[in-house]
Amino acid sequence: xxxxxxxxxxxxxxxxxxxxxxxxxxxxxxxxxxxxxxxxxxxxxxxxxxxxxxxxxxxxxxxxxxxxxxxxxxxxxxxxxxxxxxxxxxxxxxxxxxxxxxxxxxxxxxxxxxxxxxxxxxxxxxxxxxxxxxxxxxxxxxxxxxxxxxxxxxxxxxxxxxxxxxxxxxxxxxxxxxxxxxxxxxxxxxxxxxxxxxxxxxxxxxxxxxxxxxxxxxxxxxxxxxxxxxxxxxxxxxxxxxxxxxxxxxxxxxxxxxxxxxxxxxxxxxxxxxxxxxxxxxxxxxxxxxxxxxxxxxxxxxxxxxxxxxxxxxxxxxxxxxxxxxxxxxxxxxxxxxxxxxxxxxxxxxxxxxxxxxxxxxxxxxxxxxxxxxxxxxxxxxxxxxxxxxxxxxxxxxxxxxx
Amino acid sequence: xxxxxxxxxxxxxxxxxxxxxxxxxxxxxxxxxxxxxxxxxxxxxxxxxxxxxxxxxxxxxxxxxxxxxxxxxxxxxxxxxxxxxxxxxxxxxxxxxxxxxxxxxxxxxxxxxxxxxxxxxxxxxxxxxxxxxxxxxxxxxxxxxxxxxxxxxxxxxxxxxxxxxxxxxxxxxxxxxxxxxxxxxxxxxxxxxxxxxxxxxxxxxxxxxxxxxxxxxxxxxxxxxxxxxxxxxxxxxxxxxxxxxxxxxxxxxxxxxxxxxxxxxxxxxxxxxxxxxxxxxxxxxxxxxxxxxxxxxxxxxxxxxxxxxxxxxxxxxxxxxxxxxxxxxxxxxxxxxxxxxxxxxxxxxxxxxxxxxxxxxxxxxxxxxxxxxxxxxxxxxx
Amino acid sequence: xxxxxxxxxxxxxxxxxxxxxxxxxxxxxxxxxxxxxxxxxxxxxxxxxxxxxxxxxxxxxxxxxxxxxxxxxxxxxxxxxxxxxxxxxxxxxxxxxxxxxxxxxxxxxxxxxxxxxxxxxxxxxxxx
Numbered sequence: 035x036x037x038x039x040x041x042x043x044x045x046x047x048x049x050x051x052x053x054x055x056x057x058x059x060x061x062x063x064x065x066x067x068x069x070x071x072x073x074x075x076x077x078x079x080x081x082x083x084x085x086x087x088x089x090x091x092x093x094x095x096x097x098x099x100x101x102x103x104x105x106x107x108x109x110x111x112x113x114x115x116x117x118x119x120x121x122x123x124x125x126x127x128x129x130x131x132x133x134x135x136x137x138x139x140x141x142x143x144x145x146x147x148x149x150x151x152x153x154x155x156x157x158x159x160x161x162x163x164x165x166x167x168x169x170x171x172x173x174x175x176x177x178x179x180x181x182x183x184x185x186x187x188x189x190x191x192x193x194x195x196x197x198x199x200x201x202x203x204x205x206x207x208x209x210x211x212x213x214x215x216x217x218x219x220x221x222x223x224x225x226x227x228x229x230x231x232x233x234x235x236x237x238x239x240x241x242x243x244x245x246x247x248x249x250x251x252x253x254x255x256x257x258x259x260x261x262x263x264x265x266x267x268x269x270x271x272x273x274x275x276x277x278x279x280x281x282x283x284x285x286x287x288x289x290x291x292x293x294x295x296x297x298x299x300x301x302x303x304x305x306x307x308x309x310x311x312x313x314x315x316x317x318x319x320x321x322x323x324x325x326x327x328x329x330x331x332x333x334x335x336x337x338x339x340x341x342x343x344x345x346x347x348x349x350x351x352x353x354x355x356x357x358x359x360x361x362x363x364x365x366x367x368x369x370x371x372x373x374x375x376x377x378x379x380x381x382x383x384x385x386x387x388x389x390x391x392x393x394x395x396x397x398x399x400x401x402x403x404x405x406x407x408x409x410x411x412x413x414x415x416x417x418x419x420x421x422x423x424x425x426x427x428x429x430x431x432x433x434x435x436x437x
Numbered sequence: 438x439x440x441x442x443x444x445x446x447x448x449x450x451x452x453x454x455x456x457x458x459x460x461x462x463x464x465x466x467x468x469x470x471x472x473x474x475x476x477x478x479x480x481x482x483x484x485x486x487x488x489x490x491x492x493x494x495x496x497x498x499x500x501x502x503x504x505x506x507x508x509x510x511x512x513x514x515x516x517x518x519x520x521x522x523x524x525x526x527x528x529x530x531x532x533x534x535x536x537x538x539x540x541x542x543x544x545x546x547x548x549x550x551x552x553x554x555x556x557x558x559x560x561x562x563x564x565x566x567x568x569x570x571x572x573x574x575x576x577x578x579x580x581x582x583x584x585x586x587x588x589x590x591x592x593x594x595x596x597x598x599x600x601x602x603x604x605x606x607x608x609x610x611x612x613x614x615x616x617x618x619x620x621x622x623x624x625x626x627x628x629x630x631x632x633x634x635x636x637x638x639x640x641x642x643x644x645x646x647x648x649x650x651x652x653x654x655x656x657x658x659x660x661x662x663x664x665x666x667x668x669x670x671x672x673x674x675x676x677x678x679x680x681x682x683x684x685x686x687x688x689x690x691x692x693x694x695x696x697x698x699x700x701x702x703x704x705x706x707x708x709x710x711x712x713x714x715x716x717x718x719x720x721x722x723x724x725x726x727x728x729x730x731x732x733x734x735x736x737x738x739x740x741x742x743x744x745x746x747x748x749x750x751x752x753x754x755x756x757x758x759x760x761x762x763x764x765x766x767x768x769x770x771x772x773x774x775x776x777x778x779x780x781x782x783x784x785x786x787x788x789x790x791x792x793x794x795x796x797x798x799x800x801x802x803x804x805x806x807x808x809x810x811x812x813x814x815x816x817x818x819x
Numbered sequence: 820x821x822x823x824x825x826x827x828x829x830x831x832x833x834x835x836x837x838x839x840x841x842x843x844x845x846x847x848x849x850x851x852x853x854x855x856x857x858x859x860x861x862x863x864x865x866x867x868x869x870x871x872x873x874x875x876x877x878x879x880x881x882x883x884x885x886x887x888x889x890x891x892x893x894x895x896x897x898x899x900x901x902x903x904x905x906x907x908x909x910x911x912x913x914x915x916x917x918x919x920x921x922x923x924x925x926x927x928x929x930x931x932x933x934x935x936x937x938x939x940x941x942x943x944x945x946x947x
Contacts, residue, residue, distance in 0.1 A: 039476050046470035046478070047673065055464045062457050062642065067752075068449035073743040074752030075441060077448075106507035106644070106660075109672035113660045139662030139671060146661050238673060243464060245507065245644045245675025262659060263514045264545060265538025274538055275510035276449065276637060278644030278678070284464075342857055344882035347474065348822070348830065354475035368857075380854035416836055416886060418861035418878040419854060434853035479821075 039354045040398045044239075044332060044391030045188055045216060046356060050284065051241040051392065057287040058243065061280035069277045070268060080279045087286025091235065094289040095214075096224035097250050103269045104277055107247035108215035109139040110262075111234035112182075114249055114273065115211040116143045118259030119180045119232065120152060123209065127177025128152040131170070133184070133194075134374040135159050139234075140182050140213055153177075161376050162325035163192040171202055180209045185223070185233075186216040189356075189371040189387055190324030191333025193221055200229030209257060215239055215247075219292030220300070220330040225250060231257035237281070241392060242288030246281035249273075303390050304331035306399050310388060313403030317410055319423070323372055323385055334388040337372075337381040338406075340420040340429075341413045346384060349409035353402045356387040378430070380419075441747075442796045445754045446638075446789035447587050447615060447729060452681070453640035453790075459684045460642065463677035471674045472665070481676050488683030492647055495686035496613075496634065497623035504648040504666045505679055509614040509635035510538035511659065512648035513581075515670065516610050516631050517542040519656025520579055526550040528577035532564060532593070533557050533772035536612055539581050540768075556582070562591035562720040562773050564598065573605045580607045584616030584632075588769045588785060589720040590729030592620060599628045608654065614638055614646075618689030619697060619726050624649050634686075636678065640790070641685030645678035692790070700788050701727035703797050707786070708732075710801045714808070717779060719770065728789060733782030737811050742784055745807035751800050754785040822883055823917035829887035834894050837876045839863050845873070847943060849935025852928050858885045862932035864896060864904070866940055872896045872904055877932075884922040888912050888929035901937045 041049075050058075061083065067076025069084045088099040105111045120130055132144050134156045144154045155173045160166050165183060174181075181203050183194050196212050203210040210229065215236040217223060225233065233250040237243055251257050251272065259272055266274040311334055314320055319339040338346060343357045368382035377385075388402070414420040419429045443451065463484065469477030471485050486500070493500040506512045517539060521529065531543045533555040540555075547553030554575055557568035564582060572580070580602040585592045595611050602609040610631040616622050618639035624632055631650045637643035648669075650656070656669060663671035704727055708718050711732050719731040733739060739755045746753050766780035786800070822830070838861075839846045845866040852858040858881035865874040875893035879886045891912060896904045912918075912926035 041477060043470070043473060043475065043477070046473045047468060049466075049468040050464050052465070055461075058464065059461075062452050062460070063454075066443075066449060066451040068445070068637075068643075071445055071448045071752075071754065073740070073755050074445060074747045076443060076445065076752050106511070106675070107672045109662050110507070110660050112662065113671075137662065138664070142662035142671065146657070236673075243675075243677065244673055245678050263511050263538070264541035265510050265513065265536060267537070274514075274541075275508045276635075276643050278508075278637075278642065280642065281644050281675075281678075340880065342881050342885075344857075345830070345886060348883045351475065354469075354473070354477050356473065378855070380857075383854075383857045416833060416878055417880045418850065418859050419880045421838060421861075421878055429854055434855070434859075435851070 036397060036401055038352045040352065040401060041354050042388045042390060042394065042398070042402060043354050043356055045191075045387065045389035047238050047244065048241045048391055049393065050243055051288060051291060053291060054242055054284050054287045058280045058284040061283050065279070067279075069279055070266070083279055084277055084282050087282045090286035090290040091248055094218060094223070094293045095233065095235070095250065096226045098253065101250050101253055103249045103251055103272050104282055105247045105249055105273055106245055107238070108213065108234045108236035111247050111249040112137070112139040112213055113143050114259065114262050115232040115234060116140065116180060116182055117147065117262055118272075119209045119211065119257065120147050121260040122258045123179040127175070127179045129155070129175050129178045130180045130182070131155045131157065131173050131178055132182045133157045133159060133165055135163060135187055135371045136182065136184055137188055137213055137215070140184065144182070159374055162328075163187060163190050163323075163375055164325055164328060165194050165199065167195065167198055167202065170199060174202070174206055174208065178206070178208050180211060182211040182213065184213040184216070186214070186220060186330050187324065187371065188216050189369060190335045190375070191216075191330040191389075192324045193328045193330065196230060197228055204229040216330070218289065219296055220332065222296070225252070237285035237288055240288050240292050243281045243284040246278060246285045248285070299392060300331045303394065306390050306394055306396060307331055307334055309396060310334055310390070310399040310402060313400070314406060317407055321381060323375060323377065332390040335385055336388070337377065337385040338410050339381060339384065340417045340423060341384045341410055343383045343385060345413055346386065346409065349413060350405050352405060357385070440750055442751045442800065443791070444786045444788065444800070445752050447785065447787035448754055449637050449643060450640050450789050451791065452642055453685060453688060455688065456641055456681045456684045460677045460681040463680055471676065472663070481674070484676055485674050485679050488679040491683035492634070492686045495690045496617060496649065497625045498649045501652055502624070502649050504650055504669050505674065506646045506648055506670055507644060507675070508637070508646035509536070509612070509633050512633040512646045513538040513612055514542050515648050515656060515659045516633065516650070517546070517579065517581065519659055519669070520608060520654060521546050521551065522657035523655055524578055528552045528554065528575045529579040530554040530556055530572035530575065530577040531581040532583065534562060534586050534769045535581060535583055536587060536614070539583070539612055543581070558772050560774050561723040562586060562589045562769070563723055564593055569598070573601060576605065577607050579610070581610040581612065583612040584622060585613075585620060585726050586769060587615045588767055589731050589773075590615070590726035591720045592616065592724040592726065595629070596627045603628065603630065615726060618693060619728060621693070630654065636682035636685055639685050639689040642678045642681045644675055645682040647682070696790060697727040700792065703788060703792065703794060704728065704730055707797045707801060711804075714801075714805055719773070719775065719783070728787055730786040732784060733779050734808050735779055735782065736815065737782050737808055739781055739783045741811055742782070742807055745811065746784070746803065749803040749807060751803060754787065755783060825916045826884055826887040826918070829890040829916070830883040833886060833890045835874070835876050835890065836878065838878060839865055839876055847936050847940030849932045849937070849939055851931040851935050852881070854880065857881060858925065858928055860885065860889045860928050860932045862889060862892060862936045864936045864940065866901070870900050872899050872901070881925065882922070884916065884918055884925040885928060887916050888925045889932060891915060892929045892933060896933060901940065904933050905937055907933055
C-alpha cells in the first residue's frame with residue numbers, strides 16, 4: 035500500500051534517518067550535560083560526543099575536525115561566512131560577488147551588506163543554470179573581498195564548477211564561500227583538494243535533525259571571520275551559544291551514514307529519477323529546467339507548458355513536491371531561479387521540483403507519473419492556452435493586455 | 438552517570454521526559470519543512486504555531502511577540518545588535534553582571550560609535566541606585582538588565598527598572614533565561630520592550646530559545662534569508678525543539694510555585710549549613726532564585742573544590758558554564774566587588790526538579806570533607 | 820494554501836468547461852489576463868435573440884481560485900441579460916467562493932472576463 039501523500043520534496047527537508055534518531059536519543063535522556071561545563075563528567079561526556087560528531091562531519095567533506103564550527107543551520111552558516119568574512123576584510127575591499135540563483139540565505143545576506151555600504155555583483159547564469167567562468171572573472175574587481183557560489187542549486191540541482199571558481203579566487207586572493215547545504219551525501223566533497231575557504235552545511239537536508247548546521251573554516255591558508263553571535267566564546271569564539279548535543283550527535287551520525295552509503299545510494303536514486311524523467315517525458319510540451327548532466331542524482335525540475343503551477347500543485351496533492359512559483363504570496367512571482375535561466379514567466383510558473391531520496395520507491399515514482407499524466411491532461415483541457423496551441427496559435431505571439 | 442548527583446541546572450536542565458515524548462514524533466515519522474505548502478509542510482507549520490502559542494501563554498506575551506531563535510545567546514545578540522542596527526548610534530546601558538551574550542555585543546557597539554555604559558551593582562549584586570541614575574542620565578536608546586543572574590541567582594527589580602527606562606525613552610530588554618520557570622514572570626506585567634528565553638533551562642531541549650519583542654520594534658535580523666519569524670530570523674525552523682520548548686514552557690509555569698517553595702527550603706537549609714561551616718554565601722540577603730547557591734571558602738580554590746566534589750559524586754558548577762572555559766574570576770563577582778582571592782573559590786550549586794532533600798544533606802557532608810582535605814593539602818604544601 | 824470548500828468544488832467539478840464553436844450563432848468571447856501573470860481566462864457567452872445569455876463556457880489557465888471564479892461566473896451569467904451580467908461584481912464572486920485576500924485578483928479577472936465577453940458581443944452586433 036502506498037502511503038499518501040508521497041514525499042518527493044527531499045530538498046526541502048529529509049526525514050531523520052531512524053538510525054540517526056536512535057543515536058540522538060541517549061542525549062535526550064540521561065546524557066543531558068552542557069558540553070561547555072568543564073567542571074563535571076556530565077559536561078565531559080557531552081563534549082566528547084560533540085567532538086566525535088565534529089570528526090564525522092569533517093570526514094564526509096575531507097576537512098579537519100577543528101575546521102568545523104557548529105551553527106544552527108546552513109542559513110546561519112551562510113550569514114556567518116559572508117558577513118563574517120566581508121566584515122573581517124572590510125579594509126581590503128567592500129565588493130562581494132554572488133550568483134542570481136543562490137539561496138535566499140546568501141542573497142539576503144549580500145543585500146544586508148549592500149545596506150551597510152558594500153557593493154555587490156549578482157552574476158547571471160547560463161541557460162543551463164551554470165556559472166560562466168568568464169562572466170565571473172570579468173566581475174572581479176581589485177576591491178572584491180568575498181565570492182559566494184553554491185555547490186548544488188536547491189531548485190534545479192545543478193552542480194556549479196566550484197573547483198574552477200575557487201582557483202580563480204585563490205589567484206586573486208579573494209575569500210571563496212560555498213553553500214553546500216544541498217550537496218552533502220549527494221556529491222563527493224574533498225576540501226583537501228578544493229580551493230574553498232568557507233563552506234556551509236545543513237543536517238536536515240542529509241537525513242539529520244533540523245536546527246543544526248556547520249561552517250567549514252579553512253585553516254591553511256587560514257580564512258578569517260568576524261563572529262556574528264557573541265558571548266560565551268563557544269566554537270573558538272566564532273559562534274556563541276550552548277551547543278545542542280543531541281542535534282550535533284544527530285548531524286554527526288547523519289554525515290557518517292552519508293559517507294558510508296553514498297556510493298550505493300546515489301546510483302539507486304539516480305535510476306529512480308531517470309525512471310521518473312522517462313515517464314514525464316511521455317507528456318507533451320514538458321521541459322526540464324537546468325543542466326541534466328551537471329546535476330545531482332535526486333533532482334528533477336520540470337515545466338509543464340500551458341498549465342499553471344499552483345493549480346497543478348492542487349491537482350497533484352497526493353504527491354508532496356515544490357512548485358517553482360511562489361503563488362501563495364500576493365506578488366505572484368515566478369521562481370527567480372528559473373527566471374535567471376531565461377525561462378519565460380509562464381514556464382517558470384508551471385514548474386515542479388521533484389526531489390527523491392533514501393526512502394523513495396519505484397512504486398512511488400510510477401504513481402507520480404500516472405498522476406501527472408492524468409492531471410496535466412485535465413488542466414490542459416481547461417486551459418485556453420493549450421486550446422490555442424492545438425489550433426496552431428503560439429500564445430507567445432498573442433498581444434496580451436497586461437493588467 | 439547514575440551515581441553522580443547533578444547540581445548544575447543553571448548550565449542546562451535535563452530534558453523533561455514528557456517533553457521528550459512530545460518531541461520524538463518530530464524526529465521520526467513527522468517531518469516536513471514549515472515553508473512547504475504541501476501537507477508535510479502545513480503540519481509542521483501548525484506544530485510550530487502551537488508551540489509559539491504555548492510559549493506566549495506561559496510568559497504573558499502575544500504569539501506575535503515570540504521570535505524563535507536557536508537559543509538565549511542568539512536572542513540576546515539579536516536584540517542588542519539588531520535593534521542597534523535599526524537606529525542611529527546612541528547610548529546603550531547594560532548591567533555589569535549580564536551574560537556575555539549581552540555584554541559582548543554591547544561592548545562591540547561601543548567600538549562602533551555607540552556610547553556603551555555598564556551599570557554597576559552593589560556588593561549583594563543588585564543594580565546600584567547611583568549607577569542606574571547615571572545610566573538613565575545618559576539617555577540611552579537601549580537598556581538591558583537581566584531578570585535573574587545565572588551565577589548568583591540575584592533577582593533584579595525589573596518592573597521598576599523597565600518603567601523608569603521606558604519613561605526615559607529607552608527600549609528595555611531583560612534576559613529572563615534563568616528567571617522564567619523559577620520566578621513569577623510575565624512579559625506584559627513587567628512592562629518590558631523585549632526579553633530573552635531559553636528552552637534548555639526549563640526542561641526543554643537545547644537548540645531553542647526566543648526573543649520576546651514589542652511588535653513596534655523592527656530590529657535588523659542577525660540571520661537573513663528565507664523570511665521565517667516575520668523576517669527577523671531566517672532558517673528552517675527546528676520543529677522538534679520548538680515543540681519541546683512549547684511543552685516545557687507550559688509545564689514550567691504549572692509546576693513553578695510548588696517547586697520554588699520546595700527548592701527555596703532546600704537552599705536555605707543548605708546555605709545555613711554552609712555558613713556554619715565557614716563559607717561565604719554570595720548575595721546573601723537579597724531576593725534570589727530559589728534553586729541557586731553560590732559560595733566560596735576563603736583560601737580554597739573553586740576549581741579544585743569542584744573537582745573533588747565531582748569525584749565525590751556531585752556535579753557542580755564554578756561560575757557560569759559558558760565562561761568556565763576561560764581563565765580568571767567571575768565577572769559577576771568582580772562587579773560585586775568580591776575580593777579576587779575569595780572569588781577564585783566560587784562554587785555554584787544549582788538545583789532542579791529532580792533534586793532531593795537527601796542529596797543536599799549528603800552534599801554538605803561531602804563538601805565539608807573535601808574542604809578539609811584541601812585545607813590539609815594547602816597546609817602540607819606550605 | 821488551504822482552499823474553501825466552494826473553491827474545491829468548482830475546481831474538482833468545473834461547470835461549463837469547454838468552448839463553443841467560433842461560428843455558432845450568438846457566441847461572443849472574452850479573453851483576459853496574460854500567461855506571464857499566471858492567469859488567462861476565456862469566457863464565452865451564447866446570447867439568444869431575446870438578448871438573454873442562454874449558455875456559457877470557460878477555459879482558464881490559472882490557480883484553483885481562478886478556475887473556480889470562472890466556473891462560478893458561467894453559472895451566474897446564464898439567464899441574465901447583458902446588462903444584468905455586467906452588474907455582477909467581483910466582491911460577490913469573492914464572497915461566494917470565500918477567497919482569501921491574496922486571491923481577490925482572481926475574482927477581479929472573472930468580472931473583467933464578463934465585461935470582455937459582453938463587449939465582444941456588442942461589437943459584433945453593432946450595439947454601442
